[in-house]
Amino acid sequence: MKHRYSARLKLTLFIFTVPSLVLFVLFFVYPMIQGVRLSFFDWNGIAPTMRAIRLGNYGELFGDSDFGRAALNNVVWAFEFVLGSTLIGLLLAVLLDLGIRGESVIKTIIYFPLVVSFPVLGAIWTWIYEPQGGLLNSTLRTLGLGFIAKPWLADKNVALLSVAIAGIWRQVGFCMVYFAAGLRGIPREMTDSARIDGAGTMVVYFRIIFPLLSYVFGIVITLTLIQALRAFSIIYVMTAGGPDGATTNLAYFTYIEAFHYFKMGYGSASATILMLVVIALSYPIIKRMLATIYEY
Amino acid sequence: MTKMRIALAVAIGVVAVVGAFASGTSETNTQPVTIYFWNTEPTGDRHQGMENIVAKFEQMYPNVKVVQNSLDSTPYLTALRTALFGGGTVDVFKSWAGSRASEIASAGLAADLDSFWKDNQFDTVYNAGVKDVLTYGGKTYYVPFLYRYNPLLWYMPSTLKKYGITSQPKNWAEFDAMLKTLKSNGVYPFALGNKGGGWLAPYLFEPLLIRTGGMTFYKDLISGKVPFTDARVLKAFEIWKQWADNGYFFPDANAYTWTDIEPYWQKEQAAFIPMNDAALSNFHGLNVDVSYMRFPQYSSDVPIGDTMQLYVFGAAANSKHMKESMNLLKLIASVDGQEAYMKASPSLMINPNIPTSMYTDPLQLQLSKDFNATAMSLPIDMGPPQEVGQTFEQALEGWFSSPTMETARAILEKTQATYQSILKKGSN
Numbered sequence: 001m002k003h004r005y006s007a008r009l010k011l012t013l014f015i016f017t018v019p020s021l022v023l024f025v026l027f028f029v030y031p032m033i034q035g036v037r038l039s040f041f042d043w044n045g046i047a048p049t050m051r052a053i054r055l056g057n058y059g060e061l062f063g064d065s066d067f068g069r070a071a072l073n074n075v076v077w078a079f080e081f082v083l084g085s086t087l088i089g090l091l092l093a094v095l096l097d098l099g100i101r102g103e104s105v106i107k108t109i110i111y112f113p114l115v116v117s118f119p120v121l122g123a124i125w126t127w128i129y130e131p132q133g134g135l136l137n138s139t140l141r142t143l144g145l146g147f148i149a150k151p152w153l154a155d156k157n158v159a160l161l162s163v164a165i166a167g168i169w170r171q172v173g174f175c176m177v178y179f180a181a182g183l184r185g186i187p188r189e190m191t192d193s194a195r196i197d198g199a200g201t202m203v204v205y206f207r208i209i210f211p212l213l214s215y216v217f218g219i220v221i222t223l224t225l226i227q228a229l230r231a232f233s234i235i236y237v238m239t240a241g242g243p244d245g246a247t248t249n250l251a252y253f254t255y256i257e258a259f260h261y262f263k264m265g266y267g268s269a270s271a272t273i274l275m276l277v278v279i280a281l282s283y284p285i286i287k288r289m290l291a292t293i294y295e296y
Numbered sequence: 297m298t299k300m301r302i303a304l305a306v307a308i309g310v311v312a313v314v315g316a317f318a319s320g321t322s323e324t325n326t327q328p329v330t331i332y333f334w335n336t337e338p339t340g341d342r343h344q345g346m347e348n349i350v351a352k353f354e355q356m357y358p359n360v361k362v363v364q365n366s367l368d369s370t371p372y373l374t375a376l377r378t379a380l381f382g383g384g385t386v387d388v389f390k391s392w393a394g395s396r397a398s399e400i401a402s403a404g405l406a407a408d409l410d411s412f413w414k415d416n417q418f419d420t421v422y423n424a425g426v427k428d429v430l431t432y433g434g435k436t437y438y439v440p441f442l443y444r445y446n447p448l449l450w451y452m453p454s455t456l457k458k459y460g461i462t463s464q465p466k467n468w469a470e471f472d473a474m475l476k477t478l479k480s481n482g483v484y485p486f487a488l489g490n491k492g493g494g495w496l497a498p499y500l501f502e503p504l505l506i507r508t509g510g511m512t513f514y515k516d517l518i519s520g521k522v523p524f525t526d527a528r529v530l531k532a533f534e535i536w537k538q539w540a541d542n543g544y545f546f547p548d549a550n551a552y553t554w555t556d557i558e559p560y561w562q563k564e565q566a567a568f569i570p571m572n573d574a575a576l577s578n579f580h581g582l583n584v585d586v587s588y589m590r591f592p593q594y595s596s597d598v599p600i601g602d603t604m605q606l607y608v609f610g611a612a613a614n615s616k617h618m619k620e621s622m623n624l625l626k627l628i629a630s631v632d633g634q635e636a637y638m639k640a641s642p643s644l645m646i647n648p649n650i651p652t653s654m655y656t657d658p659l660q661l662q663l664s665k666d667f668n669a670t671a672m673s674l675p676i677d678m679g680p681p682q683e684v685g686q687t688f689e690q691a692l693e694g695w696f697s698s699p700t701m702e703t704a705r706a707i708l709e710k711t712q713a714t715y716q717s718i719l720k721k722g723s724n
Contacts, residue, residue, distance in 0.1 A: 046381045046403040131548045132560070154550035156697045240493045243550040244694025259374045261683040
């Protein structure tokens with residue numbers, strides 16, 4: 001039902017919104033517009049004149065093999081990251097929902113990586129992946145699986161997956177918390193009555209619980225996907241985009257072009273494309289969230 | 297009432313403008329002045345070195361207060377460029393000779409120091425080669441400070457002694473024989489820590505280019521006159537390929553930084569760490585007996601040449617306190633200023649009049665002698681536009697995953713294409 005607000009209340013609400021709105025426009029909308037505008041220029045950030053090249057940067061981007069590889073890396077990364085984080089997060093939430101003792105302690109431990117800063121995360125995982133004496137390769141060798149051991153972050157073929165695993169380790173707690181909250185929200189009567197009617201565990205989960213969690217799935221997948229598309233810090237601290245661009249994604253590509261090569265227009269064009277992709281992907285969930293708020 | 301308000305506002309405005317103008321014009325040498333000094337020495341002995349210079353300067357000019365803005369070198373250049381362009385608080389700033397410094401000068405953001413060089417007779421102090429890398433478009437914009445001697449091979453003499461290597465190779469044949477001896481005894485000759493963008497690999501590659509092709513060729517290469525696809529560059533790659541085939545590189549170069557790889561070097565699993573002279577204090581910290589080696593001559597008709605990074609300082613073109621900024625630059629370029637820095641942070645200073653007694657470390661003293669006797673040029677990641685250097689470095693990272701001549705050709709073609717596109721844009 002649509003609420004009707006009095007004019008006075010509307011004005012009050014508007015006045016309370018103004019300070020944050022001003023800050024939002026000043027520090028978010030305006031730079032965003034400037035960024036898009038900049039993408040139509042060839043400029044090194046300090047030259048007195050900016051050369052207008054219309055869609056030149058976009059044309060160049062689509063012919064740039066490094067950009068293409070960064071976009072592909074982004075897709076692969078997003079797939080690995082979203083799939084891994086969501087499935088493991090869901091599995092953990094389901095297990096914890098079974099009423100294991102010490103549930104809150106386990107949840108805290110799983111959630112903990114999310115509060116670890118990226119430099120610390122980088123240090124931990126660099127040590128785990130260290131080729132000679134790192135935890136992973138040492139364990140593999142001890143188990144007689146030394147043939148699998150490799151320089152995880154230095155091998156072009158596995159570097160992206162290796163960074164994604166570190167990212168998943170961090171993201172799992174976030175997904176688990178959402179799923180756990182969703183599971184708590186499902187009335188027990190629904191699953192109990194299904195069981196009385198003879199439904200097995202798998203049927204209960206796949207026909208009742210998971211469909212009821214579809215909204216949570218939507219939020220978790222969308223937010224994790226946005227996280228995956230914008231990923232920067234983890235790549236910066238673990239591989240600096242290497243080896244040979246194997247872990248460079250669009251955000252890192254943008255950073256290098258804009259702040260290492262000082263191709264501000266080119267970097268802005270790349271950032272604009274990334275922004276449009278993120279907006280397109282997040283639009284459905286934001287729309288749904290707003291609609292939900294409206295219903296209350 | 298409204299008229300009165302307007303009149304009051306106008307009066308306040310006039311007073312403010314006149315006041316601001318008056319304070320700007322009536323400034324004298326005795327009035328307190330604050331200048332902003334940007335550098336990349338935020339911590340440790342290098343920061344103390346800068347503090348020493350500032351203290352000396354403030355002693356010489358008691359009315360001038362120097363505020364340092366010391367940032368880590370990674371975000372520094374972006375922050376500096378933004379501040380210079382935006383008219384921020386920058387008076388004196390550090391840069392690196394080559395494309396980084398030239399872009400700032402070309403944008404009109406660095407003060408022209410032609411007459412400053414003349415007035416201080418720096419031409420009689422610094423040789424033409426040094427001035428040349430500080431001069432862009434016929435004008436000099438910077439003063440030199442210190443240099444980093446890039447392509448050095450750091451080793452523990454005890455490691456080499458174990459295998460009967462007691463003196464440094466005098467020519468390429470001896471160098472080759474030494475590498476073979478080490479490898480046949482289970483020691484990897486090169487512990488290259490190439491992680492983090494591949495910036496260290498050129499320290500092993502540039503000397504090969506210069507040894508095999510000569511300094512003139514190398515300078516032509518980095519200035520874009522000779523393409524990266526030139527046969528002489530491929531020849532340097534052939535040597536690398538041979539080294540890779542012989543197993544001379546410690547495995548997984550891209551998995552380590554040069555400090556990550558130190559433990560293996562200390563355990564004598566590898567003999568040489570390629571790194572510049574900045575590594576010296578680190579090695580001293582490890583308490584190991586250390587020495588350095590330079591690549592010997594490849595053939596007798598090509599003299600030795602090497603690469604260096606040159607730290608330079610300039611003044612912002614829009615500095616509000618140009619006189620004070622120039623005075624600080626004068627101190628930075630002088631023996632006094634550079635000695636003050638050395639006292640806290642032993643380094644290779646560019647001023648040739650620094651007394652040798654200031655080099656308390658015998659290795660540094662030897663390095664300064666080597667530097668003075670060697671033709672030097674800027675490295676690939678400093679001379680050409682940054683994108684060219686970094687494209688090359690990044691591609692070299694890829695070479696360690698697939699050390700073939702096909703990869704080498706692909707690296708060179710990509711680097712050349714990048715350089716071509718930049719040169720083409722520049723000429724448009």
